[in-house]
Amino acid sequence: MTLDRRQKVVLESVRRFLRRSAFGHLINLMAKTRPQDLAPIYDTLTDREQLQVFRALADRDQELGAKFLVELSPGEGVAILRRLGPSGAAALLNRCADDDAAGLLAALEDDADAILEAMKPEEKAAVEQLLIYEEETAGRIMTPDVFSLHEDTTVAQTIAHLQAQGDVEMAFYLYIVDDRQHLVGVLSLRELLLHPPSTRLSEIMGTDLITVLVSTDQEEVAQVAAKYDLLAIPVLDEQGRLVGMVTIDDVIDVLREEATEDIFKMAGTSEEERHEPSILKSARMRSPWLLATFVGGNLAALIIGSRVESMKVIPVLAAFLPIVLGMGGSAGNQAAIVTIRGIATGRIRHGVVAKAILRELGVASLMGSLYGTLVGLFSYGQLYLRGEVDPGSSLWVCGVVGVSLACSMMLATAGGAVFPLLLDRLGIDPAVSTTPFVSTMTDVMGSLVYVTLAYWLLLS
C-alpha cells in the first residue's frame, strides 16, 4: 500500500513539525485527518518519530491518541504502548473503549500489570472486568456501555434519555429490561419514532430476541450477527442479565480475523503470526505442518527405497516421481479447500455430503485421465530424446507414469474431499489438519502406486 499525494503532503508536514518539536501544530494536523488515513502515514515514520508522535499525544491530547491507537495493527499498538512506558500507555488506554483496552492489555502480557496500576481506578475496574472473560469470547469483545431502559419507560421518556445521554457507542437498538435486569425486549430507534409519546416500551418492543452469552465464542457471535443481519447483539451473563453488546464493527473485525485464521491454518501456520512474533516463534508455529510433510516424505522414501531396483534398471522412472506426487498433491488440495470452504460457508450441508464427494471424484477422474495421458506422452518423448526408446519396454514405462499419475490424483482428491467432512462430523475444525493430511497421504499412496506398478513392469 503506497501513499497517495495528499497523504504524502501530510507526511511531509508531520516530519517538519517533529523536527521543529512543534507538537501543537502536529496535533492540530492529526485532529484534522481521519485516524484511518493517518495509519499508513505513521507506518512510514522511523521508530524514533513514532515514539515522538505518541509521547506528544499522551501528553497533550489523550482522546485523539486513543482514537488513533486503535487504528494501528495490534502488533504496532502493543509495540508503541511498551515503548511509552506505564504512565504514557495508561493515559491513552484510559480513553480507549473498554473492549479495545482489554484487547491491547491482554496482548501486552507481562507489561500489562504496571499499565493497569497506572490507569484511572474506574477504567481499571471496567477493563479488569472484561479481562475475566476468556480470549475470543463475546465477553472479551463486547462493550459494557449498553443503553438499556426499563420496560415501563414511555416513548417520551426514552427520547429524553437518549438526548441526555452523551456518547453512547453506536446506539441503533434500545434494549429493554425488567426489574431484575433481565433482557425482555428490543426496539430500533426508527420504530421508536412511529409511536405516540405516552406509549410504554413493553407495549411496542419486539420479544423475539437473539442473544449470546458472555462465554460464546467470538466466531459464533459473528456468524449469528451475519446470519440474522443484526447491527448489534446483546450479551447476557449466566443469570440472563444484560451485561453488554457486541456491535457490528467488532463483528466485521472478527469475520476478517477468522478468514485470515482459516487461511493461515490451511497453510499450516497460526493466526498468531498476524502479531509479528519473533523469527523463532514463527518457525515454531509453522513446524507442525512441515512435520507432516516430513513424515510423509520419509515414508515415501522408505517405500521407494524398498523397490529401488526398478530405478536402477530404468533410471528415467526417477525423473517422473516428482510430477506424480506433485499433481496428486495439487488436485487433493483443491478438493480439500473447496470442501472446507463449503463447510465453513454452509454450502455443503447435512444431506448433500455424498453428492459433494461424488462431484469431487468426477472432477478428479476427468482431470486425472487428461493429465495422465499427457504425462504418459511426455515421458515417451523424453525417452525418445534420450535415444532410449525400446519397442519392448518404452510403452510400458509411459503406461506406468500415466496410470500412476491418474491414480495419485484420484486418491488425493478422494482424501481431500472425505477427510474434512469426517473431521467436521467429529466436531474438529477441518481447516487445521486437512492440508497436512492430504500432503502426507498423497506422498505415501502416490509413491506406493508408482513403485508397485514399476515393479510389475520389471517382472513383465
Added chain:
Amino acid sequence: MTLDRRQKVVLESVRRFLRRSAFGHLINLMAKTRPQDLAPIYDTLTDREQLQVFRALADRDQELGAKFLVELSPGEGVAILRRLGPSGAAALLNRCADDDAAGLLAALEDDADAILEAMKPEEKAAVEQLLIYEEETAGRIMTPDVFSLHEDTTVAQTIAHLQAQGDVEMAFYLYIVDDRQHLVGVLSLRELLLHPPSTRLSEIMGTDLITVLVSTDQEEVAQVAAKYDLLAIPVLDEQGRLVGMVTIDDVIDVLREEATEDIFKMAGTSEEERHEPSILKSARMRSPWLLATFVGGNLAALIIGSRVESMKVIPVLAAFLPIVLGMGGSAGNQAAIVTIRGIATGRIRHGVVAKAILRELGVASLMGSLYGTLVGLFSYGQLYLRGEVDPGSSLWVCGVVGVSLACSMMLATAGGAVFPLLLDRLGIDPAVSTTPFVSTMTDVMGSLVYVTLAYWLLLS
C-alpha cells in the same frame, strides 16, 4: 451442519404437510420460523419436496417466498427459480429487494429474459436499471431505495417523513441532498433527536462525506465501510447524484465472499465454484493451477533425466527426491500465504517490505537447517537399514540430501515472499498466481540443486 432438535421437529411437520398437500398449514409454519433457520431444513428435503414448497410460496405468499429465497445459497436459489418456470420465478422476484433480484437474474444467465418479461413492469425497470452496472461493483449491490431529504427540511418535517415512510431498508443515516440531487450531508437518526424541531438539516448535518461511485469495485466498497466503521455508504453516479446506498449486511456478504475468493484463488480454482457448476466446468476452472504443477513437474523430469546417472549408481537418491521438493513446496507456500494475507489486511505496508522478506528468510534458514539435518540423518539411517553403508560415500549421500533440502526450503521461501510483493507492486492481485508459481519454482530449483549436488558427489 446437522439439524438440532427443534429443527428436526419442524422438518417432520413440513414433510407431513407436504404429504397431505396441506399448503395453508405449511405456510403458517414457515411464517413462524426465521428464514435463516429454515434454510438447513430445506436442504434436507428431496428435489421434489423443495419444488412443492416454492410452488406453494409462489402461489400463496410471495412476500414470505422472497424472504426465504434470498437466504438460500446462490446456487440453490438459481436452481429453484429455473425449476419454478418464468411466472413462478417472477412472482417471487417481484417481492425481492432490487439488488437481490438483480444478483439472482444475473446468475440465471439465459433464463433471465423470460423471467424479466413476466415481472411487474416497475420491478422489471428497477432491476434492469441495476443490471446495467457491471458485476461486483457498488452499482450492482446497492439498494436504490435510499432515504434522502432536501437540505432545507426541518427536524420536525424529517420525523414526519420517517413516520410516513413504511419500510425503508435499514435507515440509520439520513442522506441530505441539494436541488440537483447532489449529496451534501449526512445525519444519524440519533443526532436528529438531539436538535429542536425547527432546525434545518443543513445546519446540523455532517459534511465530511465518505462516498463511492456506482462503478467502484465491491471489494473496495467493503474495505471502505469496514475501515471507517460505516453502517451504510452512499453511492453516487458519475454526475455526483445520490442513486443508492450499500448497507452493512451487503458489506459483510462481500467480505465473506472475498475471503472465500482469496482462498479459492490460492488453491488454484475459481470462486465461481461456490455456485456449484457442472463437473466439466469445475475441472476447467481448476486446470490452470494443475497446468503450472504439470509444467514444473515436466521441467523437473527433464532436469533429473539429464543427470540420471547418479540415480543409477546410488538408487536410494531417488527415494529422497519427493521429500526435498515437498518440504520446499510447503515452506514456500507458508511464506507466500503469510505475505499475501499481510498485503490483503494491510499489515505489510509501504516501508516495511524489506523487513518482511528478511523475516521470512530468517524463518526459512532456521527451519531449513533443522529439517536438513534431520532428513540427512534419516537418509543415513535408511542406507544403514539396507546394509548399504559404505564409509566412503554414505556421509556424502546424507550431505547431498540434507543440503539440498535446506536449499530447496530457502529458495522456495524467498520466492514465496518476494513474488506476491512484486505482483502487488505491479498492480496484480497476488492471490491468483503466487501458489502455482511457488510450486513450479520449487520443482525446478529443488531438482536442479539436488541433481547437481548428486553429480558432484559422483565426481568426487
